[in-house]
Amino acid sequence: MGLESASQEKKACLLARAWDWLKALPKSLLGKLLEFGSNTKKIGQDDPRKVIHSVKVGVALTLVSLFYYCQPLFDSFGVSVIWAVMTVVVVFEFSVGATLGKGFNRGMATLLAGALGVGAHHLACLSGHIGEPILLGLFVFVQATTATFIRFFPKIKERYDYGMLIFVLTFSLISVSGFRDDEILKLAKNRLSTILIGASACIIITIVVFPVWAGEDFHNLIANNLEKLGSFLEAFEGEYFKASKDGNSEDNKSLLEAYKSVLSSKNNEESLANFARWEPGHGRFQFRHPWKQYLNIGALTRQCAYRIEALNGHLNTNTQVSQEILSMIQDECTQMCSESSKALKELALAVKTMTKPSLADTHIANSKAATKNLKSLFQSNFREEANLLAVIPATTVASLLVDVVDCTEKIADSVNKLASEANFKSIDSTVSLEESQLQKCEPAHSEPKTDSLHVVIIVG
Amino acid sequence: MGLESASQEKKACLLARAWDWLKALPKSLLGKLLEFGSNTKKIGQDDPRKVIHSVKVGVALTLVSLFYYCQPLFDSFGVSVIWAVMTVVVVFEFSVGATLGKGFNRGMATLLAGALGVGAHHLACLSGHIGEPILLGLFVFVQATTATFIRFFPKIKERYDYGMLIFVLTFSLISVSGFRDDEILKLAKNRLSTILIGASACIIITIVVFPVWAGEDFHNLIANNLEKLGSFLEAFEGEYFKASKDGNSEDNKSLLEAYKSVLSSKNNEESLANFARWEPGHGRFQFRHPWKQYLNIGALTRQCAYRIEALNGHLNTNTQVSQEILSMIQDECTQMCSESSKALKELALAVKTMTKPSLADTHIANSKAATKNLKSLFQSNFREEANLLAVIPATTVASLLVDVVDCTEKIADSVNKLASEANFKSIDSTVSLEESQLQKCEPAHSEPKTDSLHVVIIVG
Numbered sequence: 001m002g003l004e005s006a007s008q009e010k011k012a013c014l015l016a017r018a019w020d021w022l023k024a025l026p027k028s029l030l031g032k033l034l035e036f037g038s039n040t041k042k043i044g045q046d047d048p049r050k051v052i053h054s055v056k057v058g059v060a061l062t063l064v065s066l067f068y069y070c071q072p073l074f075d076s077f078g079v080s081v082i083w084a085v086m087t088v089v090v091v092f093e094f095s096v097g098a099t100l101g102k103g104f105n106r107g108m109a110t111l112l113a114g115a116l117g118v119g120a121h122h123l124a125c126l127s128g129h130i131g132e133p134i135l136l137g138l139f140v141f142v143q144a145t146t147a148t149f150i151r152f153f154p155k156i157k158e159r160y161d162y163g164m165l166i167f168v169l170t171f172s173l174i175s176v177s178g179f180r181d182d183e184i185l186k187l188a189k190n191r192l193s194t195i196l197i198g199a200s201a202c203i204i205i206t207i208v209v210f211p212v213w214a215g216e217d218f219h220n221l222i223a224n225n226l227e228k229l230g231s232f233l234e235a236f237e238g239e240y241f242k243a244s245k246d247g248n249s250e251d252n253k254s255l256l257e258a259y260k261s262v263l264s265s266k267n268n269e270e271s272l273a274n275f276a277r278w279e280p281g282h283g284r285f286q287f288r289h290p291w292k293q294y295l296n297i298g299a300l301t302r303q304c305a306y307r308i309e310a311l312n313g314h315l316n317t318n319t320q321v322s323q324e325i326l327s328m329i330q331d332e333c334t335q336m337c338s339e340s341s342k343a344l345k346e347l348a349l350a351v352k353t354m355t356k357p358s359l360a361d362t363h364i365a366n367s368k369a370a371t372k373n374l375k376s377l378f379q380s381n382f383r384e385e386a387n388l389l390a391v392i393p394a395t396t397v398a399s400l401l402v403d404v405v406d407c408t409e410k411i412a413d414s415v416n417k418l419a420s421e422a423n424f425k426s427i428d429s430t431v432s433l434e435e436s437q438l439q440k441c442e443p444a445h446s447e448p449k450t451d452s453l454h455v456v457i458i459v460g
Numbered sequence: 461m462g463l464e465s466a467s468q469e470k471k472a473c474l475l476a477r478a479w480d481w482l483k484a485l486p487k488s489l490l491g492k493l494l495e496f497g498s499n500t501k502k503i504g505q506d507d508p509r510k511v512i513h514s515v516k517v518g519v520a521l522t523l524v525s526l527f528y529y530c531q532p533l534f535d536s537f538g539v540s541v542i543w544a545v546m547t548v549v550v551v552f553e554f555s556v557g558a559t560l561g562k563g564f565n566r567g568m569a570t571l572l573a574g575a576l577g578v579g580a581h582h583l584a585c586l587s588g589h590i591g592e593p594i595l596l597g598l599f600v601f602v603q604a605t606t607a608t609f610i611r612f613f614p615k616i617k618e619r620y621d622y623g624m625l626i627f628v629l630t631f632s633l634i635s636v637s638g639f640r641d642d643e644i645l646k647l648a649k650n651r652l653s654t655i656l657i658g659a660s661a662c663i664i665i666t667i668v669v670f671p672v673w674a675g676e677d678f679h680n681l682i683a684n685n686l687e688k689l690g691s692f693l694e695a696f697e698g699e700y701f702k703a704s705k706d707g708n709s710e711d712n713k714s715l716l717e718a719y720k721s722v723l724s725s726k727n728n729e730e731s732l733a734n735f736a737r738w739e740p741g742h743g744r745f746q747f748r749h750p751w752k753q754y755l756n757i758g759a760l761t762r763q764c765a766y767r768i769e770a771l772n773g774h775l776n777t778n779t780q781v782s783q784e785i786l787s788m789i790q791d792e793c794t795q796m797c798s799e800s801s802k803a804l805k806e807l808a809l810a811v812k813t814m815t816k817p818s819l820a821d822t823h824i825a826n827s828k829a830a831t832k833n834l835k836s837l838f839q840s841n842f843r844e845e846a847n848l849l850a851v852i853p854a855t856t857v858a859s860l861l862v863d864v865v866d867c868t869e870k871i872a873d874s875v876n877k878l879a880s881e882a883n884f885k886s887i888d889s890t891v892s893l894e895e896s897q898l899q900k901c902e903p904a905h906s907e908p909k910t911d912s913l914h915v916v917i918i919v920g
Contacts, residue, residue, distance in 0.1 A: 039613055040609070043612050043613070050609065054605045054608040057604050057605065057628075058602070061600055061604045062597050062600050068636050079637075082637065086629060089625065089632065090625065133529040137522050137526075137529070140518075140522050141518040141519070142518070144522070145514045148518070149503075152510050168521070168549050169546060169549045169550070172549065173545060176525045176528050180528060263766070267727040306766045307773075309766045310766065310767060313767075378848040378849040378852060388851075388855070391848075391855075392838060395848070395851075395855055396856045396859040396860075403770070403773060
């Protein structure tokens with residue numbers, strides 16, 4: 001009796017739990033749905049191109065599946081039409097470059113592997129009824145092993161990984177199917193033509209309807225990363241040296257955090273550069289745009305971001321900094337910060353608008369001059385300070401800023417190289433266009449003019 | 461006549477060029493072949509598991525294609541066997557985790573999409589001859605658009621991206637094929653069962669034959685990264701403070717460069733962690749091993765590597781450093797370097813051997829003590845130095861070292877957390893096993909004992 005009642009209690013308990021779960025189900029489902037909705041809204045607002053891309057995939061797939069519904073189209077390919085549908089699903093990527101790369105890989109690999117597969121099948125046929133499966137198995141084994149190993153080669157992995165996969169797939173498919181199907185040539189031909197149809201549909205739709213160019217994204221990413229570093233330096237100047245200004249510290253906080261994404265942008269940059277190389281000329285970019293130089297700029301930008309990360313560590317420490325040393329170096333450090341910041345922003349603008357960065361050199365020269373002044377300050381003006389401990393944080397910041405100025409100079413050289421490789425426009429022709437954006441930099445712009453005036457006078 | 465001779469000249473020129481190309485062909489082909497050979501050898505030597513993986517793929521593919529050659533096996537599935545071959549090609553990945561993830565995604569997505577596809581087909585059938593293709597097209601469009609958009613959700617992209625792709629593929633395949641093929645249920649069943657056969661073959665072979673565990677790779681990566689930072693600090697100490705020792709500078713150079721791979725290891729760590737989560741318990745790792753904590757350690761290691769990057773910049777500059785200040789801070793900085801280095805290596809060893817890092821805390825305490833001494837040195841002992849410019853590089857290095865010590869402490873906390881979450885063994889039980897590896901740290905090990913002795917005396 002005791003056992004029975006215990007098992008009844010257990011049952012009741014389980015039932016109660018199940019009931020609770022069922023009662024909670026609508027609520028949790030509703031919660032999930034609401035979360036889904038808000039996620040959808042956020043992604044759609046952040047990048048409406050993602051919504052458009054989804055619709056494009058839907059349209060391409062529906063179009064290709066028309067082959068099934070339309071009798072004359074279906075008659076010419078038969079059930080092979082399914083390969084066209086499959087091709088659309090796997091080839092259609094977000095950017096034009098990625099789609100082209102995958103389409104090219106799939107097409108070429110199918111062609112090559114199809115031809116080899118047919119050859120292998122014929123060779124195997126010659127060896128009689130018993131030899132055929134053995135020889136076919138051997139072929140499949142050898143090509144799968146070889147191709148899988150080749151996929152580990154870094155250069156192949158970078159650009160032709162998907163092609164190698166499709167090569168293995170098609171070769172196995174054709175050579176093995178040949179064992180059961182005598183119309184192997186027709187099979188190979190149908191597979192190739194339906195894949196080409198699918199890939200063409202993807203490529204046409206991705207290029208014609210609201211194209212997303214990986215090259216443009218890459219270009220903007222590099223420019224934005226430079227901009228982020230520039231903004232950090234501007235905000236840093238305000239935070240570190242003018243601690244009294246608390247008014248806009250919320251804005252500053254986001255500016256001071258933005259650079260962190262630069263630290264880990266390497267993989268993103270590399271894959272975008274890889275996609276961009278597949279793309280034809282579009283808008284302001286030609287077919288052989290020097291994407292490699294963008295990668296160099298990206299690497300130098302990251303170098304600079306590492307220094308900035310170290311600099312950022314000095315914002316949040318509570319160590320006491322001697323006010324004396326701060327006020328002594330403030331002018332020069334502020335100058336270094338603001339001039340490097342202007343230079344980086346100018347470089348970002350130059351990349352973004354594809355114009356030669358005419359003002360950046362001036363800003364860099366100014367920041368270099370500030371560095372020099374700072375050094376001579378340190379050499380001469382510092383005889384009474386006793387407590388080095390309170391001095392060190394400030395000098396470390398100064399030293400890191402010197403590093404940042406050096407990095408900025410390297411970035412400027414790299415951008416200049418890009419400007420000459422990609423034939424960036426000279427600024428004069430576009431000055432009226434960008435005037436509003438450049439106004440802030442105007443005072444600095446007038447400096448070199450006086451400089452050249454001096455030269456004229458001296459030479460005169 | 462003039463025109464004719466010109467065109468003849470052109471032809472001759474073209475012929476000569478073609479001949480040159482043909483003559484050069486064997487040489488360039490031979491060069492390519494030799495390059496291929498040396499690449500193969502290098503990859504095979506660096507990681508023999510890659511060779512084994514390639515052979516495993518070949519074996520799996522050959523085994524699955526047996527279905528074609530064997531009459532009774534072929535009779536039960538027909539041409540659907542091709543899906544098994546395809547599954548092997550696309551699912552078989554390098555590590556067990558990646559293969560399991562893809563296999564699970566493919567299986568589940570096929571099951572779900574197959575069921576929905578059959579349902580959609582039946583629904584469309586009800587709407588008559590004209591309505592059927594329209595309704596089918598609508599279904600395909602809606603599901604393709606929705607699923608493509610859901611792939612942008614970060615959480616889905618991370619773990620179920622491939623599953624979403626296969627969902628779109630299978631749903632389109634089943635629902636569209638249904639328009640031409642009345643045996644749609646058989647089609648769906650055959651697709652599901654052949655995919656399950658292919659996926660099982662992959663999973664069994666990948667787990668049974670020389671398994672490559674992503675978890676183990678991840679575990680080792682994290683430990684090696686810690687080790688690299690430790691080695692850098694050891695080498696840095698030698699290079700910066702004892703410039704006279706030029707004997708082993710070649711060895712040092714590679715130690716000083718090794719940390720750079722840590723800077724960009726984020727993506728690698730994230731994908732390995734993702735694969736590791738799919739893996740069942742194996743060797744020293746249980747199913748729910750705290751991989752997230754490894755990611756935390758990785759992030760902190762990168763933080764430390766950023767500081768080290770700034771430190772590395774001070775090795776190669778030609779700025780004059782005051783010998784006076786160098787000799788003043790040398791002892792403390794050397795202490796900070798070597799103790800942090802020992803702590804990091806100890807933590808690496810602890811992670812690698814899955815034992816509690818008993819000695820790391822002592823090393824960190826020592827480096828903290830050195831930091832404290834350095835600070836009081838700076839406070840008291842520095843009244844006569846006049847030329848701050850020659851002092852700054854050394855103080856900056858000291859300041860960065862202080863940052864590194866802080867980072868090391870954070871890493872140690874994180875490793876301790878991992879040790880308690882993953883139930884690392886206590887070191888006492890394994891001391892005989894790892895004795896040889898730990899011998900270097902022995903002197904430091906004796907220190908806490910004297911400390912505890914002191915306490916006993918005081919308490920007593």
